[in-house]
Amino acid sequence: MSLDVYLAERRALVDKALDDALPETDGHTGELRRAMRYSIFAGGKRVRPILAMAAAEAVGATGESVLPLAVALECVHTYSLIHDDLPAMDNDDMRRGKPALHRAFSEATAILAGDALLTVAFEHLTSPHAQRIYPANRILEALSELALAAGSERLIAGQFMDVTLEGKTVDIQTVDAIVSGKTAALIAASLTCGARLAEGSREEIAVLGAFGADLGRTFQIRDDLLDLEGDPRKLGKAVNKDGSRGKATYPNLIGVEQSKVMMKDLVESAIQAIEPLGDKGLPLKAIARYVAERVQ
Ligand code: GRG
8 A cells, every 4th residue: 555545645634633623613612613623624734643543553453442542632732733833832824724713803802722633632532432441551541641742741842942052052951951841752653552541551651752762853854954954845844943042953053964964863763673573564654754844
């Protein structure tokens, strides 16, 4: 099966699960729900949900079996993008080719829609349906891992450093810390939580975590390079923003060519990490190559 077909099939399942999880509502909260759906259905690639599904497949389950987690991951990710775009943070007007949520609705609505999506993620992962289909200890482990990845030591720590170190001179260890928090933590948790809910072994979860850490950094380097060399129409957002803001990124610190070398090494390291999974890891290897070459 081609990677395009593999991704499209899973994306369709994730979109349907998101639609079921966040139905339109009337009354008081209709506008809030419309705002949540506006960002959720704005055309994201669904990378994290697909990684969770591929991890489940890599440990012998179906991708569909982890759809509640896939929904939770996309909700956490989308909340982080909504808040990142706010005037108090990156102050971006466009996201996924459309006006950012605070532009299309209001700032207050964007803050609350982001908060609501973060909370929905945990509601969904602990719902009666999830409790029926997963062993309780696996839900608890996945919850704990997702909360840590999204929390003040990882995703929020990375974002805090990214925002507060803007315009400052930083070293490579600091860029590593920013990237491992704001990007790699949720990507690695997508894989390990997927494997946990699919009842993967301790060893399988460990190799998927190592793969995720490398893939997360690959993802961020590609994102930084796209900011420098990408097509704004394909990206659906403005480019050349990191340099003008003095963001702590790999290309700003070590240059474009060195960043490309680093990305290539990370992809090889990621692929190497999941050798023990054999053929079941093949889709993940294809995804790793795709992440390093993506144009959006
Ligand atoms: C506000 C707590 C908080 C965190 C924000 C997501 C984020 C952290 C910042 C956005 C800026 C950025 C470059 C983050 C790194 C992660 C990243 C590359 C996000 C974009 O993810 P994609 O490409 O987006 O998967 P789509 O739109 O396809 O879902």
